[in-house]
Amino acid sequence: xxxxxxxxxxxxxxxxxxxxxxxxxxxxxxxxxxxxxxxxxxxxxxxxxxxxxxxxxxxxxxxxxxxxxxxxxxxxxxxxxxxxxxxxxxxxxxxxxxxxxxxxxxxxxxxxxxxxxxxxxxxxxx
Numbered sequence: 001x002x003x004x005x006x007x008x009x010x011x012x013x014x015x016x017x018x019x020x021x022x023x024x025x026x027x028x029x030x031x032x033x034x035x036x037x038x039x040x041x042x043x044x045x046x047x048x049x050x051x052x053x054x055x056x057x058x059x060x061x062x063x064x065x066x067x068x069x070x071x072x073x074x075x076x077x078x079x080x081x082x083x084x085x086x087x088x089x090x091x092x093x094x095x096x097x098x099x100x101x102x103x104x105x106x107x108x109x110x111x112x113x114x115x116x117x118x119x120x121x122x123x124x125x126x
Contacts, residue, residue, distance in 0.1 A: 002026040002115040009120030022082040022099030030077035038095035049073035
């Protein structure tokens with residue numbers, strides 16, 4: 001069983017930066033594909049970025065087109081940590097961000113992920 005806890009959300013001005021962190025429990029963290037998703041009220045949860053575990057071939061990372069070049073996903077398997085560095089933030093990045101894990105390769109569909117954190121709010125102000 002994997003438990004996920006996000007941190008690092010908050011209020012930031014347009015053009016600013018934030019780094020989200022996700023602490024994961026479990027001894028096989030490195031084998032899980034990890035993803036960051038976001039969801040606005042009344043909208044479907046969408047993939048922001050995903051990063052593969054070490055045991056799986058195929059794509060190593062995946063990003064939503066809207067965040068490419070601005071966000072970077074990384075992981076520290078030794079510390080069971082997942083990160084999302086967010087730069088050049090825009091008002092449309094305002095959402096609740098969730099950390100998610102699945103045992104297997106990267107998937108872009110949220111329903112393919114089995115484990116979720118509680119979410120952290122990001123608000124980008126003008």
